[in-house]
Amino acid sequence: MAKNFFDKIRPTFSEGGKLSWLHSSFDAFETFFFVPNRTTRKGGTHVKDCVDLKRLLIIVVMALVPALLFGIWNLGFQHSKVFGLGWGFWQMVWYGFVKIIPLYLVSYIVGLGIEFASAQMKGHEVSEGYLVSGFIIPLIVPVDVPWWMLAIAVAFAVIIGKEVFGGTGMNIWNPALLARAFLFFSYPSKMSGDAVWVGGLSKALAGGTPWKGGEVVDALSGATPLSHASLDGLSAAGTSVWNLFLGNIPGAVGETSVIAILIGALILICTGVASWKIMCSSVLGALFVGWLGTLGGVTDIPCWEQLLLGGFAFGTVFMATDPVTSAQTECGKWIYGFLIGALCITVRLFNPGYPEGMMLAILLMNTFAPLIDHYVVNANVKRRLKRAKTV
Amino acid sequence: MSDQIRLKKGLDLPIAGAALCEVTKRVAPGLVAVKPTDFRGMVPRLLVKEGDAVKAGTPLFADKQNTAMVFCSPVSGTVDAIVRGDKRKLLEVRVKADGKNEAVRFDVPKISSLDKKGMTDLLLQSGLWPCLKQRPFGTVANPEAEPKAIFISGMNTAPLGADWDFTLKDETAAVQAGVDALARLTRGGVHFSLAAKNYAGSEFHKLTGVIFHQFEGPHPAGNVGVQINHISPINKGEVVWTVSLPLVAAIGRFFLHGVYDVHRTIAVAGPAVSNPSYVEVPAGVCMKDLAAYFNGDGIRIVSGDVLSGEAVGPDGFLGYYHDQVSVLKEGNYYEMFGWINPFRAKKFSVSRAYPAFLRHKKYDMDTNENGGERPFLMNDVYDKVLPMDIYPLYLFKACLAGDLDKMEQLGIYEVIEEDVALCEYVCPSKVEIQNIVRQGIELMMKEM
Numbered sequence: 001m002a003k004n005f006f007d008k009i010r011p012t013f014s015e016g017g018k019l020s021w022l023h024s025s026f027d028a029f030e031t032f033f034f035v036p037n038r039t040t041r042k043g044g045t046h047v048k049d050c051v052d053l054k055r056l057l058i059i060v061v062m063a064l065v066p067a068l069l070f071g072i073w074n075l076g077f078q079h080s081k082v083f084g085l086g087w088g089f090w091q092m093v094w095y096g097f098v099k100i101i102p103l104y105l106v107s108y109i110v111g112l113g114i115e116f117a118s119a120q121m122k123g124h125e126v127s128e129g130y131l132v133s134g135f136i137i138p139l140i141v142p143v144d145v146p147w148w149m150l151a152i153a154v155a156f157a158v159i160i161g162k163e164v165f166g167g168t169g170m171n172i173w174n175p176a177l178l179a180r181a182f183l184f185f186s187y188p189s190k191m192s193g194d195a196v197w198v199g200g201l202s203k204a205l206a207g208g209t210p211w212k213g214g215e216v217v218d219a220l221s222g223a224t225p226l227s228h229a230s231l232d233g234l235s236a237a238g239t240s241v242w243n244l245f246l247g248n249i250p251g252a253v254g255e256t257s258v259i260a261i262l263i264g265a266l267i268l269i270c271t272g273v274a275s276w277k278i279m280c281s282s283v284l285g286a287l288f289v290g291w292l293g294t295l296g297g298v299t300d301i302p303c304w305e306q307l308l309l310g311g312f313a314f315g316t317v318f319m320a321t322d323p324v325t326s327a328q329t330e331c332g333k334w335i336y337g338f339l340i341g342a343l344c345i346t347v348r349l350f351n352p353g354y355p356e357g358m359m360l361a362i363l364l365m366n367t368f369a370p371l372i373d374h375y376v377v378n379a380n381v382k383r384r385l386k387r388a389k390t391v
Numbered sequence: 392m393s394d395q396i397r398l399k400k401g402l403d404l405p406i407a408g409a410a411l412c413e414v415t416k417r418v419a420p421g422l423v424a425v426k427p428t429d430f431r432g433m434v435p436r437l438l439v440k441e442g443d444a445v446k447a448g449t450p451l452f453a454d455k456q457n458t459a460m461v462f463c464s465p466v467s468g469t470v471d472a473i474v475r476g477d478k479r480k481l482l483e484v485r486v487k488a489d490g491k492n493e494a495v496r497f498d499v500p501k502i503s504s505l506d507k508k509g510m511t512d513l514l515l516q517s518g519l520w521p522c523l524k525q526r527p528f529g530t531v532a533n534p535e536a537e538p539k540a541i542f543i544s545g546m547n548t549a550p551l552g553a554d555w556d557f558t559l560k561d562e563t564a565a566v567q568a569g570v571d572a573l574a575r576l577t578r579g580g581v582h583f584s585l586a587a588k589n590y591a592g593s594e595f596h597k598l599t600g601v602i603f604h605q606f607e608g609p610h611p612a613g614n615v616g617v618q619i620n621h622i623s624p625i626n627k628g629e630v631v632w633t634v635s636l637p638l639v640a641a642i643g644r645f646f647l648h649g650v651y652d653v654h655r656t657i658a659v660a661g662p663a664v665s666n667p668s669y670v671e672v673p674a675g676v677c678m679k680d681l682a683a684y685f686n687g688d689g690i691r692i693v694s695g696d697v698l699s700g701e702a703v704g705p706d707g708f709l710g711y712y713h714d715q716v717s718v719l720k721e722g723n724y725y726e727m728f729g730w731i732n733p734f735r736a737k738k739f740s741v742s743r744a745y746p747a748f749l750r751h752k753k754y755d756m757d758t759n760e761n762g763g764e765r766p767f768l769m770n771d772v773y774d775k776v777l778p779m780d781i782y783p784l785y786l787f788k789a790c791l792a793g794d795l796d797k798m799e800q801l802g803i804y805e806v807i808e809e810d811v812a813l814c815e816y817v818c819p820s821k822v823e824i825q826n827i828v829r830q831g832i833e834l835m836m837k838e839m
Contacts, residue, residue, distance in 0.1 A: 002727070035725065049819070050740045059744055384802060387624060
């Protein structure tokens, strides 16, 4: 039935049809519902594996779902806790749901809109890459971010971060992180500080009037555990290791629950979609610098606890492993991941103004990934040259 | 003793329709064709015209750059048609057999009495020289070149490929004569690779005068290019020659019987074959002679294997270097929500994005692309099916950019299309990798 519908409207979008200039969009929708009837071409393999980018990217989205679901609940939970509302489970979920939906709408409408438009202009097929970026962005920005800011950030990330380089597959930086970095540097007041990570809190504080339901119980508990990153600080805020692991703490929607992220990591590693080498080496890098930190007396937080704090876990699993912007060689992946972990904790330990190092660590290593690869590939080239000389 | 080389990377395609070890038909010579397009780097000069009578071994065309290199008719009969394509490019010389089986007779001296020059001249004259392929680039061997060594793969790992232990089981004497003849052409010796798991079971382990190697692992372990990469990789300026085993037997038959005889036993296999088995055919056989094996309409007939063969159609002809015909259903259908379906039980994927790795069955593969073409995105899938010391993605990108220096540095001399065919099979972005590498090779040949 759906097939008939597409067959019926296809002539309108094909060459010579009224809307032929929209054929990329038509194509995007049609291939969403149907794997196309294209057959393998001359001079190539006659059979092809049934995996395609749509499949790989939907798996990444599936892997993000646990973090999203937990985040939705946690939004309500934090709100209820700070304002002392004593909500039940479904009230919390509903609050989170209402908060997150507009962010997704903005992210996808703006992002996909630009993707479709640029595919149309270039006459390409629409690439699926933004499905994942658009899914990640609401998970890593403060939930109270004004929609227009988010829209500008998404537009910046997609246009400057991706399309100017030639679209999905050609970009240098992870688009989702670029959106967050854009927000962070353009509108710092909305992106940092203690209050932004709990829904409704900054508004309530700025208005100077308490929430309808009663007094703000404890403004301090609105701060993410990162901002008091010492053992005393953590315990003073009533945050235990278990809280950090479970994720019922203030923070960006997707990044608080290490447990939900681990489920995602498991999905990604089992399906082989993301590189376990990058995840593994990033953890090693973080442990190493965290251990050096405790050794040098910079921090009293044990190195393994660093893994639970802030955006480290989310960044390691979902953003450092972006196949386009990470290192491309297997050996390079180890170096790349290690440096991300190490840099993240370094920033965290030595920059009290901005304790969340993950975003910058990944963006910086995105920039250097081609350099790492260059040296790895060059080793292969040298080996080949040496072989020629010795023979 | 032979060295054992174990390869882990690669993939044995679980495609249905493997040929049973049984010769079910002997095709008498009918219409056959010799296709100049099978020989890379060769510019044909036609030596016959339509209606000429030819014998098996009569030259049909020669290489313009070296007129001593001739390409002969595999059967006796008359030249039926000369088929040309765009810009009068010579595509096929068709010969209709007359059933008399006349052949040009040669007085062959003893192999041991020939030096390199004598052997080269004899092979050129007999029309068997084109059996030798040259690396880099997979061209017809240049008779003036000094090859580092000659490589023969004694194991066929291509999907649904012919089992040479079966097809050549009565030809060990010919294969021995063939390797003896080849040994006269190089000082580096003849390297012969066998599957480690079937080393003693193969008749060929008794060959003398060759250097044995054993390979273990999935396809493309049987590709001679992969074997060379592990035995003695090709460096800049070096040349090696390769001969496929059925053609080694053809060279041997020439020295045993004094005639140009390139007939072969081919595997007719694939999901759209009614009776997958072996057929004895003259070289360049027309697919019409095999029509009884093909199932129904909407099929693709491939000369060669499904990864690197050539689609020839129901009226096409077997390629010079091929000894199998693969038949697939055309996959020109739409599949609703294909990529969302969690199981997709009818399709195979090497990626763990589908649960195919839990199933151990053969698949009725078809020619559907299973997705749209996208830019390169995943970077670790190609490496897993190319057991060579090469960074495939970087090499492909150098080919795309037409960067000669980079191609050279990254190993273009060591691969031809068939070696990277699996990379194309697994590519989730559906990039035409073999065409990219082909263009890279053609550019290198033009510029060098």
